[in-house]
Structure formats: structure tokens, C-alpha cells
Amino acid sequence: MSKVIWLGSTQLAPVPAVLAGTGNGKDFKNNLITIAWAGIVCSTPPMISISVRPERYSYEALVKLREFTVNIPLASQAATVDWCGVVSGADHDKFAEKNLTAVQGSKVAAPLVMECPLNLECKVREIVKLGSHDMFIAEIVAVQVSEEFIDSSGRLDLERCGGVLAYAHGHYFNLGKCIGHFGFSVRKKAGSVIRK
Amino acid sequence: MSKVIWLGSTQLAPVPAVLAGTGNGKDFKNNLITIAWAGIVCSTPPMISISVRPERYSYEALVKLREFTVNIPLASQAATVDWCGVVSGADHDKFAEKNLTAVQGSKVAAPLVMECPLNLECKVREIVKLGSHDMFIAEIVAVQVSEEFIDSSGRLDLERCGGVLAYAHGHYFNLGKCIGHFGFSVRKKAGSVIRK
Numbered sequence: 001m002s003k004v005i006w007l008g009s010t011q012l013a014p015v016p017a018v019l020a021g022t023g024n025g026k027d028f029k030n031n032l033i034t035i036a037w038a039g040i041v042c043s044t045p046p047m048i049s050i051s052v053r054p055e056r057y058s059y060e061a062l063v064k065l066r067e068f069t070v071n072i073p074l075a076s077q078a079a080t081v082d083w084c085g086v087v088s089g090a091d092h093d094k095f096a097e098k099n100l101t102a103v104q105g106s107k108v109a110a111p112l113v114m115e116c117p118l119n120l121e122c123k124v125r126e127i128v129k130l131g132s133h134d135m136f137i138a139e140i141v142a143v144q145v146s147e148e149f150i151d152s153s154g155r156l157d158l159e160r161c162g163g164v165l166a167y168a169h170g171h172y173f174n175l176g177k178c179i180g181h182f183g184f185s186v187r188k189k190a191g192s193v194i195r196k
Numbered sequence: 197m198s199k200v201i202w203l204g205s206t207q208l209a210p211v212p213a214v215l216a217g218t219g220n221g222k223d224f225k226n227n228l229i230t231i232a233w234a235g236i237v238c239s240t241p242p243m244i245s246i247s248v249r250p251e252r253y254s255y256e257a258l259v260k261l262r263e264f265t266v267n268i269p270l271a272s273q274a275a276t277v278d279w280c281g282v283v284s285g286a287d288h289d290k291f292a293e294k295n296l297t298a299v300q301g302s303k304v305a306a307p308l309v310m311e312c313p314l315n316l317e318c319k320v321r322e323i324v325k326l327g328s329h330d331m332f333i334a335e336i337v338a339v340q341v342s343e344e345f346i347d348s349s350g351r352l353d354l355e356r357c358g359g360v361l362a363y364a365h366g367h368y369f370n371l372g373k374c375i376g377h378f379g380f381s382v383r384k385k386a387g388s389v390i391r392k
Contacts, residue, residue, distance in 0.1 A: 001297065001342065002342075003315070003342060004346060006339040006340070008241070008242045008336040008338050008339060010236045010242045010336065011336075011339050011352070012244055012268065012316065013268060013314070014212060014371060015212065015235060016208055036236070037236045037238070039212075039236075039245060040211060040233045040235075040247070041233060041247045042329040043206055043233075043329060045326075045327050048206075048208055051237045072207070078375045078376060085378070087382075101197065106201050112199075114197045126324070130241075130333070133239060137324070137331075142204050143204060143207050145199065146197065147200055156207070156365060163364070163369075163372075164210060164364060166371055168360060171377055173373065174371075175371065176359075176370040178369055179271060179368040180275075182278065182281070182368075183282055184278055185276075185282065186282050
């Protein structure tokens with residue numbers, strides 16, 4: 001169990017690999033930016049953060065409009081996610097070139113990617129300058145789910161469709177087998193005696 | 197491609213499922229808190245955020261000491277991670293009860309979990325109150341890696357050992373197959389003609 005000590009670096013894993021939708025289809029064109037520096041930061045109200053370099057094409061729209069969407073892709077959409085993270089919206093219409101359908105959110109003007117199974121509509125509450133990146137802390141004001149991913153009990157079921165895309169140490173992954181539900185380590189086995 | 201609109205909720209996926217190490221082994225005992233509300237927030241300097249409810253046992257140590265570790269578990273450690281997220285450090289010595297080895301960081305007094313392959317040493321730079329959770333924005337000042345996860349070229353190779361634990365919509369997962377490296381969608385195929 002011996003350890004090697006390295007300099008500090010961004011080795012958290014896995015992280016999400018999502019398409020943030022920016023713009024409003026008018027003065028700021030609809031664009032997509034691939035984001036791995038994203039995380040949930042609060043449960044009530046539901047809040048997310050995404051971090052973006054100020055030199056990115058989407059940055060100005062984020063600062064001016066203070067709205068974005070987070071579009072969670074399937075593992076099968078990895079190539080599209082990767083491409084949207086490599087090219088710039090200054091030179092490309094990412095929706096058109098990847099045959100993605102942009103639809104305005106129900107509570108934000110920013111575009112949803114209809115082809116992604118899960119879409120979060122986000123309103124920026126705070127911008128924190130950190131260094132290479134600015135962090136946009138936003139409330140998730142609505143969620144949209146593709147109907148085919150809702151099971152018969154009305155719940156989200158992404159697993160039956162191959163699951164969502166993950167990112168770890170520079171590589172894309174799908175999710176493998178489900179190990180257990182939160183709390184599985186203390187759940188009583190069927191037929192076990194309950195101790196009081 | 198029709199969508200159902202839900203209320204805003206914390207549906208980002210996947211997210212990490214990590215053990216944050218808190219305390220200093222003296223006035224604040226070494227403890228572990230399972231965190232899924234974590235993300236990378238800046239590349240330079242390397243920064244992470246973790247979000248913690250003020251009512252959690254670890255909260256006071258985080259605020260007073262302004263240091264923590266992030267211990268990234270393997271999928272095979274899911275039951276330990278789950279248990280550490282269900283019970284409180286007020287009632288349990290989590291290191292002792294799960295046979296985990298606590299070692300002080302190289303740059304922080306907070307305990308590393310030696311049995312986790314990857315450990316991030318973190319110093320809090322900013323605390324942001326958001327609602328149910330406070331977000332601790334921290335610089336990753338050092339990384340420790342278990343020697344057996346470093347390959348012959350000196351690089352981290354978590355994949356050959358089953359990979360890290362992921363969390364999505366209340367369930368734990370391992371990572372499945374690797375789909376590609378960042379940039380794979382635009383990489384030239386071997387033998388292809390380079391267009392100039």
C-alpha cells in the first residue's frame with residue numbers, strides 16, 4: 001500500500017461529460033460547449049455548477065444571458081460530445097453540423113438538445129472567478145426527459161438504454177453494471193430478523 | 197422525440213462517489229463523509245468543490261480546519277462508500293469499523309484513505325452558502341496514487357483494476373468499456389491522407 005506523491009491536478013473521476021446549450025437563437029446564436037467541469041452543488045434548491053474558460057465562444061452568452069441548459073448524453077453520443085468539445089462555435093453551427101435539434105427550454109431561452117435523453121434548464125445565480133475558469137453556479141429550474149426513457153411507473157430509466165456517458169482521466173466511458181442503490185450496504189436482506 | 201417536463205432536480209449524471217476525509221486526528225477526529233456533490237471547478241490552479249450540509253458531523257471540522265482529502269474509491273469499494281454515507285461520524289469510527297488506514301496528507305493534516313487508489317489533498321479557498329448545502333471550493337494541493345495503479349510509463353492506470361466508482365440517479369455503477377480518448381472524434385485514422 002505505498003503511495004507516490006504528485007503535484008496537485010484535476011484527477012477527480014468520474015466526472016460528467018455534458019453538452020451545455022448556450023445562446024438564445026437571436027442576438028446570441030444557439031451553441032453547444034462540452035463540459036466535464038460540472039457538478040451538483042446543492043439539493044434544495046437544486047443547483048449545478050459548470051466551469052468555463054473566459055476565452056471560450058460561449059462565455060459571453062453565459063455572462064450576458066445568465067442561462068444555459070445541460071444536456072446529458074448517452075454513451076452512444078460520445079463522438080458528438082467529443083467533437084463539440086474540440087471545435088469552436090465561432091467557426092461552426094454545431095447543431096446543424098451534427099443534426100441536433102435545438103428547442104428553447106420551458107423556463108430558459110437557451111437551447112435544449114432534443115436528442116439527449118435528459119435536459120436541465122439552468123439559471124445562473126452567481127459567477128465565481130477562480131483562475132483559468134469561471135464557475136457558473138446555477139439553479140436547475142426545470143428538467144426535461146425524453147418519453148422513451150420513462151418507465152411504466154413514471155420513473156427515469158436510463159440504464160435500459162445503455163446509460164449515460166462518463167469521463168475519467170481524459171477518456172470517455174459508458175457506465176457498467178449497477179452495483180446497488182444508495183443505502184444497499186445497510187438494507188436488511190429479505191427474511192432476515194429485525195433487531196429492535 | 198417528445199419530452200416530459202419535470203420540476204428542477206439534481207439529475208446530473210454520472211457524478212463521482214468519493215470519501216472525503218476530514219479532521220486532523222487531534223481536536224477533530226479523523227472522519228469520512230461520502231460525497232456525490234463534487235466536481236472539478238478549475239484547471240489552473242486545480243480546484244474542486246464539495247458540497248456538505250451544515251448539520252453533518254464533518255461540517256465543523258471543514259469550516260474550522262479548512263482542509264480535507266478526496267479519496268476516490270474503486271467500484272469494488274462501493275459497500276464501504278455507501279455505509280460511510282449512511283452512518284454518522286458522531287456515532288462511529290468509520291476508519292476503524294471498515295479497517296481503513298488513515299494517514300495524514302503530505303500538505304494537509306486531514307486523513308487520506310490508504311486503501312483508495314487515488315487521493316486528493318485539498319485546501320479550502322472559499323465557502324459559498326447555497327441553501328441545503330454549503331459549497332467548499334478548494335485547491336488540490338497534492339495528489340497521491342497507490343503504486344500498483346501506476347503503469348510502466350509512469351502514468352495512472354485505473355482501468356486495468358476495474359476502474360473507479362460512479363453514481364447516477366441514486367445507484368452506484370462501475371465504469372464500463374472505454375469509448376475513446378478526448379479528441380478521438382477528430383483524430384486522423386492511420387494511413388489516411390492529411391488534407392492541408
